[in-house]
Amino acid sequence: MRSAARLAGTAALTAVAALWAGAAPAAADEADVERYLDEVAVELAEPGVWIDPDAGGIIGDVEAAQLDDAAAEAPGNGMRIAVVPAWKLDPEGQERLFGRTLLYEGEELASQMYDRVGVDGVYAVMSVADSSYDGRGLFAVQHSEEGPTYYVEDAIDQAVDCCAPNYGPMIDRFIERSSDVDHPLYRDAAPWAAGAAGISGGWWGATALSARRRRRTEEQRHLDVVRPLLTEEVIELSDRVSDLPTTSDVTQAALTKEILDTVEKARHRLDATKTDGDVQAVTTLLGTARYKIACLEALQQGRPVPEPTPPCFFDPRHGPSTQRRQWSPAGGVQREVPVCDQDAARLDAGEAPAARQAGSRSYWEGGEDLVAYIEGYWNGSAGSTGSWRFPHDDHARARGSLWSRWDSRRPRARLASMGRSLSKAASSAMTSSGDGSSGSGSGGGWGGGSSSGRSRRRSFGGGSSRRSSRRSGGGRRF
Template sequence: MKVARTRTFVRLLIVPVAAALAVLTAGAPGAQAATDVSEVARQLRESPVYVDPGAQDILAKSDAQALADKIEAADKPVFVTVLPADYPTQNLFQNLRTETGVTGLYGIRLGDRFDARADSSVLSRQGVRNLVTSVQGAGDAKAQLNDFVDSALRNTGGTAPGSWSDGASSGVPVGGLITVGAVLVAGGAGGYALVRRNRRRHEEERRVALEKLRVVVDEDITAFGEELDRLDFHPGEPGADDAMRADYEHALDAYEQSKSFMAAARKPEDVRAVTESVEEGRFALASLAARREGRPVPERRPPCFFDPRHGPSVADAVWTPPGGAEREVPVCAADRARLADGRDPAVREVDTEYGRRPYWDAGPAYGPWAGGYFGGGLLPGLLVGTMLGGMMAGPAYAADYGAGYGDFGGYQGGDVSGADFNGGDFGGDFGGGFGGGDFGGGGDFGGGF
């Protein structure tokens, strides 16, 4: 009989058997040999907590199982490993992350010492450093790891890897355990149902966010198409040259590409490619208009901050959002004049459950939309002090709504990235790279951070 989460139930059932085996093998040659990091990684792909056979005196199996259940119920990419004090430490975090291949937060208790690393898209380096420092004096392994997990679940972005819930077999015979297992199914199924429910809710939230974005993006694409029509350029018209025709072709390509990208969008972060195409096309139109009128081709600038449909900006102007700090934002000529006259700019508003609001106060899904227009390192500075800016600065934002807005980058938490990750996030050799040679070093991350 195949039951979802069989691995979890079997693990609970075989504790007495495993304990007996541990006693029988304690004196066997090689019984305490270091487990290869690839095997540790394989175990972590199946469950969020791994306790090495040589470290079972550090954390009991029942405590490890309780930690694993807590992490799985929260649906977060948090990994906990418990290893003996003499486990080889050179490049440990980096090798473990490479072998596991999953974006997440990795905490390791090695003997009586503890440290952690994370992909920056899941938790910033400073966030990891602060988290580790906060649990350094937490006492025994059980207390420390519970404190670490509790804090990690509040601060880590993304969702758990799918391999934790794919029903993979543990390879342990279950014939003699089925009767007892049936008794445990009801309780275990409740935890699994909670994980499934959390994931369904998360996916539904992202679907709703995409549908809201679809309305706004369709408005952008329509406005861009109307600009193409108003320009009324014909490649064979008198005075047209190759540069004009290239601009026009570029604009047409961007228009078609933006429609294609939006039709293929399946999640909010896909929208970024759409608005990037629209922004490219609008600049091509501005260049074409300048050439036709004999004006210099405009400088490549981001679109107007207040409404990208206004086209490329012409200057930066000082603006202070209600309740926020003063900053410079790119503006079109019309909004520059409004601000100079002490009037309000023509702000892009979108529908929310509270009525029409500026896009920067309308919710997290508008980050990918704005990111396509104001990508790179520009967007965080423009949005500081706004609702959207505050959300994007949080550790979970990039995992839920995409990346690439400056400091918000990387795979989603729980994604299988393989060896494609920033080695700097997991650098720092143990036994030399941390705090002058001491693992953990009281929070000193040495060369790793």
């Protein structure tokens, strides 16, 4: 049904675009961008996610379909999201050699789509490039004459902070957060509206306590899933290190003692585990122990001590990775993953390596329950000074959703939300006051005032005359 509606809307908007095709552009190079935006608007006649074929297959077909459905079903008339190459938004196109200057920047780019489609709702444009310098960014805005205001500006920050530069998880996080209603100030301010220090202090404490309790409940659920995995790994590694041979070599003997101590620390930490932080500490210790075992084996065989590497992607129990191979998840995009020698041989032979299982699923499909488990292994567990990026988007999506939710419940985050609401209320009041004293207003034509200073061009829905409907928006390069 939605596909049929989109086809009907596309046909109608295509006809309108054809009527306007003869309008005289300001300049040939800018006109190319304007015509392209008209074409994108046709694709956004119905809510959903449209990906320009020239964007280079950055999102798998299955994930793209899921994102399209999520955007179409979002509250407030759905969302319209375009994923486009940054060079098509640059008046110089692919001829520019250094950096990239977009014809429209920030939320103005998303407002351009609103002007052309002319339907109230949330609009977003994801510009695809190799870096922020080349124009890579996320720009979004909500224009609505009525109905609630959504957290569009905050959604941009959360999407970039949690998931950049993974386009699929970024769009997923943006849709999730910008579906939340930005409540009026009085609703957030109610707990301390009396203004008394005691009440505000009580609100802070109650909010913090509620946040901790809700987090502990979620962490207990995570622990119920991950404790059997950790218990199995600690026992397995304990048996392995108990069989390490004694040696008269001072260096090897010291390393053997470090391995035994590390495994013992992991066992004690597991016994006392209550939080995700504890889970992460246990897997960090287990990863460190396996790396030290690899170092000990190298010394015993007369080889150089290996550099720290991420664990084998398919099963961290295999120890540090030694090679890299191309691999594609079901319905996903091919990517490079670190693997051990055994799994590399299986992939080379066309076989699927046996993945670490969490219940009936591969561990990277465990969602929020396995976030801490993965983070411990992939954030410097082998003594690295940095961290390694886990090469599966499901983890980035789950981590971003979990951490953002926990952070949003804290008193400081709640106060920040109140501050944003107060700022928006003050801005709205000033805008209303300015409208009332401005006399007859602006003149006719296609104008209406662009934040970039450019004159407004043709608009499918006449949205440029309704810029006062702007609710929330912003943009970030990343």
